[in-house]
Amino acid sequence: xxxxxxxxxxxxxxxxxxxxxxxxxxxxxxxxxxxxxxxxxxxxxxxxxxxxxxxxxxxxxxxxxxxxxxxxxxxxxxxxxxxxxxxxxxxxxxxxxxxxxxxxxxxxxxxxxxxxxxxxxxxxxxxxxxxxxxxxxxxxxxxxxxxxxxxxxxxx
Numbered sequence: 001x002x003x004x005x006x007x008x009x010x011x012x013x014x015x016x017x018x019x020x021x022x023x024x025x026x027x028x029x030x031x032x033x034x035x036x037x038x039x040x041x042x043x044x045x046x047x048x049x050x051x052x053x054x055x056x057x058x059x060x061x062x063x064x065x066x067x068x069x070x071x072x073x074x075x076x077x078x079x080x081x082x083x084x085x086x087x088x089x090x091x092x093x094x095x096x097x098x099x100x101x102x103x104x105x106x107x108x109x110x111x112x113x114x115x116x117x118x119x120x121x122x123x124x125x126x127x128x129x130x131x132x133x134x135x136x137x138x139x140x141x142x143x144x145x146x147x148x149x150x151x152x153x154x155x156x
Contacts, residue, residue, distance in 0.1 A: 008064045010106040015050050015059035015071075022068035023047070023061065030071070030093035034128070046073070060110060062094065062103040069098035072107045074114075079121065087115045089125035092134070104137050 015023060024043060031038065049057040050073070062070035073091040089111060094103045111123045123142075126149055127134055138144070 008101065010069075010101060010103050011063045012060050012070075012106045012110040013063070015061050017051060019059075019061055019068065020047060023050070023059070023071055026061075026068060026071045026093055026095060027091075029095055030091055033093065057090070060107055062098075062107050064098065064101055064103065069101065070094040070103040070107055072111065074111060074123075076118065076120065082121060084121045085119070087111055087118070087120045087123040089123055092125070099133065104134070105141065108137070108141050 024047070027043065027046065028038060031042075036042075046057070049055040050059040056075040058074055060072040060074070061068050062072075071091070071093050072089060074087055074089045076085050077088045079086050089108075092104065092107060094101075094107075108123070115121075115123050124145075125138075127138065
């Protein structure tokens with residue numbers, strides 16, 4: 001991807017069974033970014049979810065000139081307070097050498113189309129406060145919410 005023209009068209013499509021190797025390379029990059037170990041059990045689990053049409057987790061691949069440069073994992077979730085559903089973006093990653101090509105924007109636009117087509121009321125995600133590069137994109141295409149996020153561990 002190095003030296004790729006910035007005017008190339010980005011294509012965003014569903015993950016297919018042929019994408020395992022390309023997906024894994026991009027998912028490694030995502031996990032590296034968040035300093036997560038390369039646990040093959042996690043890779044196998046997430047890939048099995050993406051490969052299972054009955055599982056709630058779905059995936060997208062962004063390509064430039066046929067080369068995979070980005071991934072997203074998302075799912076539908078219920079919004080009981082509104083009596084509707086939304087799309088939750090769990091993970092979004094663009095390879096470092098593809099940043100600035102519009103791949104991340106194209107993934108978010110595709111998710112907005114999916115939300116429209118499926119009758120979801122919004123696409124929601126969280127990101128690390130220090131993820132300034134991604135936040136510049138997010139601030140351009142979405143509204144930051146006032147909600148504070150908490151994690152509760154399972155009971156022992």
